[in-house]
Amino acid sequence: MAKHDVELLAVGAGPSNLALAVALEELAPGLARNSLIIEREREVSWQRGMLFPDSLSNTSFLKDLVTLRNPRSKFSFLNYLHATGRLDHFVNLGSWVPYRTEVADYLRWSAEQLSLVELQRGVALQDVRPVWTDGVLDGWTATLSGGRTVRSKYLVLGAGRDARVPHELRGIAPDRVIHSTEYMRRIGTLRRDHPYRVTVIGSGQSAAELFYSVHSDLPACRPTMVMRSVGLQTYETSKFTNELYYPSYVDRFHAARPEARGQILAEMHHTNYAGVAPGMMETLYRRLYQDRLAGTDRIELVTMHDVTAARDEADEVVLELTDRCTGATRELRTDLVLLGTGFEPRMPETVRRLANAVGQREVEVTRDYRLVVDAPATAACYLHGVNEATHGIADSLLALLASRANDILQDVLTLRQNAQVPAAAVAAG
Numbered sequence: 214m215a216k217h218d219v220e221l222l223a224v225g226a227g228p229s230n231l232a233l234a235v236a237l238e239e240l241a242p243g244l245a246r247n248s249l250i251i252e253r254e255r256e257v258s259w260q261r262g263m264l265f266p267d268s269l270s271n272t273s274f275l276k277d278l279v280t281l282r283n284p285r286s287k288f289s290f291l292n293y294l295h296a297t298g299r300l301d302h303f304v305n306l307g308s309w310v311p312y313r314t315e316v317a318d319y320l321r322w323s324a325e326q327l328s329l330v331e332l333q334r335g336v337a338l339q340d341v342r343p344v345w346t347d348g349v350l351d352g353w354t355a356t357l358s359g360g361r362t363v364r365s366k367y368l369v370l371g372a373g374r375d376a377r378v379p380h381e382l383r384g385i386a387p388d389r390v391i392h393s394t395e396y397m398r399r400i401g402t403l404r405r406d407h408p409y410r411v412t413v414i415g416s417g418q419s420a421a422e423l424f425y426s427v428h429s430d431l432p433a434c435r436p437t438m439v440m441r442s443v444g445l446q447t448y449e450t451s452k453f454t455n456e457l458y459y460p461s462y463v464d465r466f467h468a469a470r471p472e473a474r475g476q477i478l479a480e481m482h483h484t485n486y487a488g489v490a491p492g493m494m495e496t497l498y499r500r501l502y503q504d505r506l507a508g509t510d511r512i513e514l515v516t517m518h519d520v521t522a523a524r525d526e527a528d529e530v531v532l533e534l535t536d537r538c539t540g541a542t543r544e545l546r547t548d549l550v551l552l553g554t555g556f557e558p559r560m561p562e563t564v565r566r567l568a569n570a571v572g573q574r575e576v577e578v579t580r581d582y583r584l585v586v587d588a589p590a591t592a593a594c595y596l597h598g599v600n601e602a603t604h605g606i607a608d609s610l611l612a613l614l615a616s617r618a619n620d621i622l623q624d625v626l627t628l629r630q631n632a633q634v635p636a637a638a639v640a641a642g
């Protein structure tokens with residue numbers, strides 16, 4: 214152990230690694246004392262780019278960092294409400310789903326309650342490399358912002374997914390394109406009363422929220438929403454399909470044949486992606502109705518169109534839209550493009566680089582989220598929230614936080630124990 218600075222390094226203090234930190238403190242205090250989480254932002258929060266005051270989480274407050282694993286935990290959302298004097302109000306509201314800002318505050322509060330795991334804020338992972346000793350992978354060297362390096366035996370990546378920017382828009386001047394993950398930070402830097410022509414791209418919940426919010430954030434703007442689908446649709450929320458978000462469903466999904474996994478993911482797509490919450494649908498439609506009623510024609514919805522090209526021209530962006538029905542193209546001139554295009558489905562770049570560095574062409578994880586390495590290894594790396602293809606639709610969501618943290622921790626504890634046995638046997642021999 215002496216050659217490692219910490220035993221476990223966790224990257225990103227989002228819900229995934231906070232759930233792991235809680236599990237470490239409750240189940241493995243020794244390892245917790247030798248664990249470090251780094252977070253690139255100065256504050257722990259949640260979905261900073263889309264932290265609108267009216268936005269609700271779509272997940273029960275009982276699917277917090279810990280309750281489904283340990284309902285008696287002091288890190289529960291209910292205990293957060295109690296500790297911050299808001300339990301009566303929340304109970305009286307009669308809602309299963311908290312506001313997004315409330316979830317963010319619960320995560321910040323939980324991070325403050327950690328007493329064994331160290332959390333360093335304002336520290337970003339820049340690069341990570343495997344450490345080999347005599348052909349055995351026995352650690353990781355992480356380079357952090359500022360150039361500092363940290364060596365660890367176990368590495369847990371919980372840094373979220375990469376924002377998806379359609380390739381047609383990658384060459385556009387960055388100050389004219391805002392992905393949803395950056396919306397809150399950047400929208401306030403624009404001239405509030407300027408009559409911007411704004412184009413929102415996408416048709417899911419993020420796009421709908423951007424379209425709604427930009428009306429009030431830039432009150433003089435003229436927003437157009439462009440989507441390739443036939444129109445906005447609500448996401449599906451039946452209690453039957455919601456059973457596929459149970460932690461226990463991960464085993465069934467993981468054991469399924471590839472074609473069955475494909476079918477399940479395709480059928481479940483509308484329960485999470487490309488759909489809008491019913492309340493937001495009603496609000497947006499009323500806004501469109503009022504716009505038509507007033508005859509202002511400020512709002513436009515363009516359905517069944519792809520953005521097939523884009524270019525900067527003088528002080529505007531020219532989007533080429535192709536009608537999926539007719540194949541005809543037309544130009545849409547705009548000042549600002551808002552991307553509600555979600556996240557890259559493939560593995561994040563950091564993960565792909567790391568897998569390549571340990572000689573893996575493909576990124577693959579075990580049932581317990583450990584990166585598969587086809588080489589002798591005593592070190593291990595775990596991946597949170599990027600394993601939908603093998604672990605099911607809930608993988609990137611809050612529903613699995615508590616159980617996944619436990620799965621990862623138990624695997625680490627087993628590896629640690631196994632590592633001690635041969636050492637003891639050798640010493641005894």
Ligand SMILES: Cc1cc2nc3c(=O)[nH]c(=O)nc-3n(C[C@H](O)[C@H](O)[C@H](O)COP(=O)(O)OP(=O)(O)OC[C@H]3O[C@@H](n4cnc5c(N)ncnc54)[C@H](O)[C@@H]3O)c2cc1C
Pocket residue numbers: 224225226227228229230251252253254258259260263269270271272336337338339371372373374419597598609610611612
């Ligand atoms: C707008 C929005 C709303 C959502 N609402 C819901 C919902 O209601 N219910 C639900 O189940 N899911 C929801 N999700 C899905 C969401 O992905 C999960 O809820 C959850 O945030 C995943 O947690 P995570 O910790 O894996 O990743 P993240 O929440 O993305 O956290 C990753 C953390 O890592 C940090 N980080 C990134 N890179 C580095 C680096 N290089 N070094 C150090 N730190 C780094 C980030 O700053 C961040 O704090 C929503 C997603 C979005 C975008």
